[in-house]
Amino acid sequence: MATSFKQIEEKLKTEAAKLLESGSVSLVLAYGKGYDEKHPMPYVAKCASDVANIVFNEFCTYNMARYLVRYPRGTKIAVAVKAADSRAVIQLIQEEKVKREDLVILGIPVSGMKNPKTGETIDSKTTCGLYNPVLYDVLLGEEVHGQPVVSPYDVLAGYEAMDKDARWAFWQKEFDRCIRCYACRKACPMCYCDPCFIDQTKPKWGDKSPEPAGNLMYHLTRFHHLAGRCIDCGECSRACPVDIPLYLFHKKVAKECEEMFGQAAGMSIEDKPALVNFRVDDSDKILE
Amino acid sequence: MLKKTAINKISGLAATLLEAGTLLAPVKEAAGFNFREISDPNQVDLNFHNTILSPKSAFFPHMEDFVHYQTGKSVLEATPVELNLKPTFLFGVRPCDVKSFEIMDIHFSGTGAVDPYWQKRREAATIFGYAFDPDVPARVEEFYQTLGIGAADPEGSDIFMIKKDGDLLLKGITPKGEKLLAGLNGLDKASADEEKYFEDVIVGGRNVKTRFTCVDDKSIAKKFEDLFHVSDFWQKASAACLSCGVCTFVCPTCYCFDICDETLFSKGTRRRVWDACMFTDFTLEASGHNPRTQVFQRLRQKINHKYSYHVRKYGVISCVGCGRCTQHCPVNIDIFSIVDEAIKA
Amino acid sequence: MSFEPKILGIACNWCTYTGADLAGTTRLQYPQNLRVVRVMCSSRINPSFIFRAFQLGADGVLVGGCHPGDCHYNTGNLYARRRLAVTKKILEFSGLEPGRFRVEWISASEGNKFAEVVTEFTEQIKNLGPQTKFKIEQ
C-alpha cells in the first residue's frame, strides 16, 4: 500500500524540522503553498518555523535538484526528491556540482503525480516513469512496488517509425512555436550554464530571434549538451508555455546513449558522464 | 448602433474583414489560443478565455526588422525597412488587454520619443474589444478587477463585443469603430433587449470578483519603495523563481527589447527582439560587469518596475491583471501574491 | 546542369588532413565538392559546428580523424567518436537524411582511402539531392 500524499507531507515536515533544528543542514528544498491547492511551489525552508509551510501533494512535480546549484559549494542542503529528481542529484554529484556529503536526500516514493497546468497524470510517457528514488538518505514512505510495465522509451516508437520528412515536419512545427523564453533550460536541473551557449555573442552560435534557424540551433545543441545527462524528469516540457514536447527528443537521445554507452544518466554516483568519457572498445558502429 | 451576428457565423465577419485588410484574431493552437494573422476565415475561434501570448505583438512584434545591410559595405547602402500596412483588425481583445495598449502607448509614443513602428501599426489598427464571457467566472489567476479594470470595459476599443448565448453583440465605441461597423455587411441589428443586456454586462463587469481587494496605486508604490532594501523579502519571493522569460513574454505590458544584428553570408538584418529583465544577461554590460546577477535582484526589478517606478513616473501601475504570468509560470509564482505580501509587510 | 553539392569537411591536422595532402601528392583524382576545414584534432569538433554547417547549406558533412588508438592527442578521437555519434543520432531524429553526415578514420598514410571516401560520399550526396531542411533561406 503506497504512502498517501498527506503522510509523505507529514514525514517531510518531521524530517525537515529535525534537520533544521539540529543544524545539520542550513536549508531544506521542498514544496510549499502556491496560490491555490493545485499550484504548489518550490519552497526553501531555512528555519524550523518555515517547516509549517511545507506541503506535498500530487501537483508537487518540480524537480528540486534544479535549485541545488544556486547555493554556494559546501552549503549543507536537504533536498526532497522523487524518482527522477534523485537521478538529477546523482548526475550533479557525478559532475561535481554538489558533494554527496553536503546533501541529505529525502526520498519520496510516489506514483500518480499530476501536471499542475493540465491536470494530467504524469507517467513514463513524459518522464522516466520510475516510482522510487534511486538514491536517498531517508525514504519518506514505503517503496512503491511494481515498476511501470511500460518502458520510458515506448512513447518514441511512433516517432521513430515516422518517415524522416514527416519527422522533420513534425519538429519544424514544434520548434516554430518556440518563443525563446528559455523556461526549458531554466527548469532543467542539468542546465546550469551561465551564460548558456545561445546567449553568447562571441561566438554567436545561433540567432537570438525566435526564428526557425535559431530555434533549431538552440534546441539541437541543447539536446547534445544534455546527451547522457538528461535524467528524463520532464520539467522542460512542463515548463514550456507553448507545449513543445522536448521530452520526446531528450528521451530519444537518452535511449541512444544508453544503447551506445551502456549507461543511463543519473543512476550511479560512480559513473562518469558518458560524453566526457570513452571506452577504448567503443564500437565504430555507433557512427553508422 | 448595436449590431449582432451568430457566433457560429463568425467566419463570415472574418471574411469581410479579411477582404478589407489584415485580420489578427484568436486561433486555437497546440498549447492554447493565440492571436495570429488570419489567412482562412475559419481559423478565427472565439471559444477562448484568453490567449497565451498577449495581443501586444500586434503592435510590438517579437521580431521587428529595422535595417537590411551588407557587411563590408557602407552604411549608406543599407536599406531601412518601411512598413506598408493595410488596415489591420485586431479582433477579440479582452478588456484588460485593451487597457495594456494605453499603458504601452506611454512608452512607444507618449513621452515624446515616438517609435514609428509602434505608431504605424497602432494607427493602422481597429481594435475589436471583447468582454469576458459574463457567464464564466474569472480565472483564479486573474486580478484585473483588483486594478480597477472591469470584465467588460469598452474603453480603449474601437468596437466592443459581448457574447450573448449564441450571438455576438457589436457596438462602435470610437468614431473610427462606428464608421467601420456601419459599413460591415452581413450583420444584423440588435434588439432593444440586447441593447439593455449589453449595457448591463458592462456594468456587471465592474463587479466581477477577483482574488484580491483593490488597493491604491500610490500606497503600493510607496510600500515597494520602502521594501527595496529588505532583501529577505525579495529572497523569499524569488526562492522558486527560475529566472526564465515566460512571465515577460506573455505579459501585455512588458516592452523591453534587444537590438541584434543577424548576419549570414555578408547579408545582415538589424532587428528588434523581445528581451526579458529576468534573463541573466539582460543587464550584462560590455565591460563584463552585471549589476543584477542574483535572481532576487531581477525579480525585484520586475515587480518594482510594474508597481512602483511606473506609478511614480507615469502615475499608473504597469499591469492589467490578466494573470498570464501566474498562469504560465513554470513554478507558479503569483505576482500579485507578492504585491499582497508587500502590502501586508 | 547537374546538381553539384557543397560538402563541408572537417579534418584533423595529423591524420586526415595529412592523408588528404598525400592524396594530392600521389595525384589521386576525386570530386571537388569537398571544402575542408583543418582543426588540430577531431575532438575539437563542437557538435554545433555540424548543425551550423547544415544551416549554412552544406549538403553533406564529412569528419575525418585518426584511427581510434592512433590519435595524436592519445584519446581525443575516442571522445570525438562518442560525441559525433550522438550528433548523428540527433540529426537523424530531427529528420535530416541519415546519409548526409559521416565520420571516417583516415590516417596520414591513407591518401587513397581519403580519395575513395570523398568520391563515394560525394556520389551519395548527389543521390540524396540538395539539403533543404536545415539550410537557412535568404
Next chain:
Amino acid sequence: MSRIGVFVCHCGLNIAKTVRVSELAEFAATLPDVVVAKDYKFMCSTPGQEMIANDIKEHRLDRVIVTACSPLMHEQTFRKVLAASGLNQYLLSIVNIREQVSWVTHDIEEGTAKSKALLNGAVNRARLLAPLTSRVIDVNPDVMVVGAGIAGIQAALELANTGKKVYLVEKNSTIGGHMAQFDKTFPTLDCSACILTPKMDNVLQHKNITLMTSCEVTEVKGFVGNFDITVKQKARYVDHDKCNACLACTEKCPGKGVSEWDEGLVKRKAIYIPFPQAVPQKPVIDRDACTYFIKGKCRLCEKVCEQKAIDFEQQDTSTTVKVGAVIVATGYDLMDTKPLLQYGYGRYPGVYNALEVERLFNSAGPTGGKVTLRDGREPQAIAIFHCIGSRDKNNYEHCSRVCCMYSLKFAHLFKEKTSADVYQFYIDMRAAGKGYEEFYNRIIEEDVKFIRGKGARVAESADEPGRLIVEAEDTITGKFIKLPVDMVVLSPAMKPRADSKDIARLFNLSTDKYGFFMERHPKLAPLSTMSEGIFIAGVCQSPKDIPDTVAQAYGAAAEALTIVVKDKLELEATTAMVNPASCCACLNCVRVCPYGAPFFNEQKGVSEINEALCKGCGLCASVCPSSAIIARHFTNDQVLAEMEGLMEF
C-alpha cells in the same frame, strides 16, 4: 576592420595548370577587407617572400593569406616572413590549393571554383585571427629516473656521463631489479650478475648520480622543464651515513623475513642486505620481521653495531627534487599464477614459477645453484609450460615476448645441471631476435622435447606420490598427452607493476588496459608520453628482453637530454584558455584533458588551464558547454567564420 593581403602562388604549373590563379587573385580583391591581392610564380622563393614582406609594409597589412601548397609544407616559411616584417606570425592563414585542389582535379573550372570557396573561408577566418605569443620558460638541467632496474640504471648512467645530474629513485633497498635475480641471460648464456653488477657499482660511484633507494615518488607538480617531485624516503632504521657495511648486525639478528630476492624460497634476517652484491651494500630493517618491532625487545643489532648506525626511531621523510625531465622505468611483475587452479601453483610443491627457477640455478641462490626440488630430490622429468596467462584472452592478451627464450635457457640449464628429461609445452615458438633462432636450434639438439600444445592441467599422480601428471593436447599429432613429471615450470605473463596505475596518475601517463604505460606514438615516439618531458623505458611500456630494454634506456636518455640540454624552452602558443566570465564550472575540461592541463580553481569557482601542459588539441573547447574555453588559433568564431566562407560560394 582588417587589412588583408592575399598572395596566390602558381607553384610553376603545379597550381596554375588547374586553377586560374590570376582570376583567383582578382576574386580575392573583391572580398571585404582585402587591400591587396597578387599572384606570383613561386611564392616560397626569395623574391616571392620579399614581395609579401614589401606589401606588408607598403599596405600596412595586418593579416596575410598565402594561397599555395599545404600548410604542412610552408606554413613555417611564411610565418618567418611575417615575423621578419614585424607582424605576429599567427596572423597568417594558408589556403591549400595544391595538394587539396590542383593536384586532385584536371578540371580548371572545378579547381578555380573550389579555390575561391577555400579562399573566401580563409579571408573570413583571417579577420578573426589574433596575435599569439609563445611563452619561454627556464629549464632545470637535472633529470629524475624512476626505477633502478637495468633500464633505469642504463638511462641514469648515460645521462650522468653527459654531465647531467641524475636522481635515481628506487623503491627497494637495492638497485638491480629483476636482472639481478637471473642466473644466465639468453641467448649468449653469459652470467647476469657479471654484466649487471659493474653497472650497479658505477651508479653508486658516479658523482652525477644521486641514488635514492627505499624511496617512492609521492607527488609530481609542474611541467616540462620544471618538475617539482616529492620523494618519500622510507625509514630504513639504519643510518646509512654512519653504517660502514661490516654486516655484523645481520649475523646476530634472530629475526626471520621472507627473501624477496630468492622469491620467497628461503628466509633472510630481519636486518639484511637483499643479496651480496646489493647496492648500496648497507642493511635495512624489515619492520614486519624484526623482533624488536614485533615484541618490543631485542635490539641485538644495535648492540653489535660499532658505528651506532641503528636507529629504531627513524621516520619516513620527504624531500622535493626539481628536475627538467623524468624517465619512468618501473619494470614489471610476474602474474600471480595461484588463481589459475588448473596448474596447482602454490598447492603442489613441484610447481615453480620462472623467477623461482632462476634462483634455483643461481650459485648465490637458495640451493647454491643445484637444481633440487623442495623436498631435496633431483627432478627426473621436468615440464616447462609457456604462455601461462599470456596470449590468453581471459588474462593477458599480449605475448610476454621473453618466455620462449628463457624457457629454452631453462631447458639448457636443466640439461646441464640434471639428468632430467625436459619437455617444453608451447603454443608457438617465438624466436625473433638476434641469435635467438640459432639458440632455439641449439636447444633442439640438446635432446629437449618440444610439444606443441599449451599445458592444460597439472594434477598429483595417484600412483606415485610426489609426482605430478601434466596434461596437454599435442596439436601436431592431435593426441591428448598425459605425462608424469617431478617438476613443472610455469612461464607466467609479464604484467605492469601492481602500482603502475598510481605511477600513471602521478606522472599523468596513460595506460593500456592492463596498466602498461602508453607511448606517445607506437612507431614514431615510442619513448615519449603524452606528458611532455616524461619518458618511458623498459618493460613498464610493454614486455621486452634485456637488449631492447637497454636500447630503450639509451633512447630515453637521449630524449630527456633534448629537453635538459636547453636553458630555455618555448611552449606552444596555440594553447587553450578559459574565459572565467563564461565558465560554468562543469569540469568537463578537467575530466577529458589527456594532459591534465585544466584544473579547477576552488577559490574562483572556475576552471583554469595550465598552458605549459596544454598541447592545443581543442578537446576542452568542444566539451565546454558554455563556450568559455578559447582554443587559440582554432576558436569557435574562427572555425564558424571559415565554414561560413566555405559554404558561401
